[in-house]
């Protein structure tokens with residue numbers, strides 16, 4: 015499945031007149047439309063290899079048709095997304111689900127699709143066929159040194175695959191924790207995990223980053239060994255300059271103030287990566303922006319303010335990634351929606367009048383401060399996002415074109431109706 019330039023051009027020609035009208039009206043009202051467009055053109059969000067198949071719940075999995083059967087097909091799927099929106103030019107691999115057989119071939123396939131390799135993910139939350147020791151009672155925290163060693167070696171293996179592909183970061187998410195009080199000694203579990211992470215850190219190339227992802231609960235339900243941003247920050251501070259905290263939006267307890275967490279991690283120079291998704295209750299992994307778009311905007315507001323405060327490059331200094339996995343929608347349509355929601359929230363955050371906000375805060379003008387944020391949030395920035403995409407060579411309406419071209423139908427005829435992507 016490949017999308018030709020002329021198919022995009024043809025689609026854009028049909029929508030051009032009405033787009034131009036809406037865009038001109040909006041650009042006219044905004045003081046910084048061109049600057050926002052420039053930022054949007056540069057912005058990239060990595061796509062996780064495990065989001066391309068239909069996700070399941072613990073009760074069942076309903077595979078969709080045409081799911082990618084191997085790494086090559088996953089790269090092709092993300093190539094389609096990137097051709098449509100020009101903002102998904104990176105793939106994040108999960109090992110062992112995506113072990114490359116031929117590095118050079120995979121690198122060149124990615125290049126043909128305009129993709130680079132984002133963070134590599136290790137997996138010590140499942141036992142693999144033929145694995146010597148089990149992770150049933152944890153991996154890096156395990157009471158048995160031999161299990162910890164196996165987990166460390168797996169992570170070093172993942173780094174090696176990443177080096178071959180040109181990745182520059184490793185994300186470690188651990189399912190480690192306990193489900194019953196008394197099961198674990200919290201301090202020992204922490205120390206064991208720290209020691210294991212230190213060994214992995216030692217193997218990290220000089221220009222790599224390590225992201226320590228936290229999660230409040232699940233699969234363990236009493237304690238998690240990297241359970242919140244405080245614990246993740248402890249680990250990354252102890253590990254060193256190449257270690258950072260990774261925030262996954264779905265990994266907090268209900269109603270957590272994620273925007274405040276983001277602000278403080280940025281202040282400490284310890285925010286490294288970001289996993290976008292949305293949720294109502296727990297780690298629901300729903301489409302980004304589908305449930306709480308205002309929260310997404312408030313998070314972006316802190317991201318933009320905090321990155322600017324430290325002189326950070328918006329596109330490259332943080333690892334941006336979607337981490338969602340769905341069981342109702344076409345995964346590719348879902349990802350197109352997520353990327354769009356991210357770009358919308360980012361554009362809105364770029365519209366906040368920062369000078370006026372600082373003044374309102376200094377004057378304790380609470381009403382004005384709220385008005386300034388909501389003025390930005392209530393602006394329909396979709397024409398700016400579409401204009402950025404147009405200038406970057408993408409489709410004015412990626413989702414519409416995806417359906418017009420019957421991409422899923424073509425994938426089903428290429429791959430069949432009963433394919434199952436490796437992953438969760």
Ligand code: RM4
Nearest residue numbers: 135187227262289297337
């Ligand atoms: C976890 C976490 C990780 C991802 C796995 C598949 O809940 O979000 O980032 O590696 O799911």
Ligand code: MN
Nearest residue numbers: 227262289337
């Ligand atoms: Mn995640």
Ligand code: MN
Nearest residue numbers: 262264297337
């Ligand atoms: Mn998750």
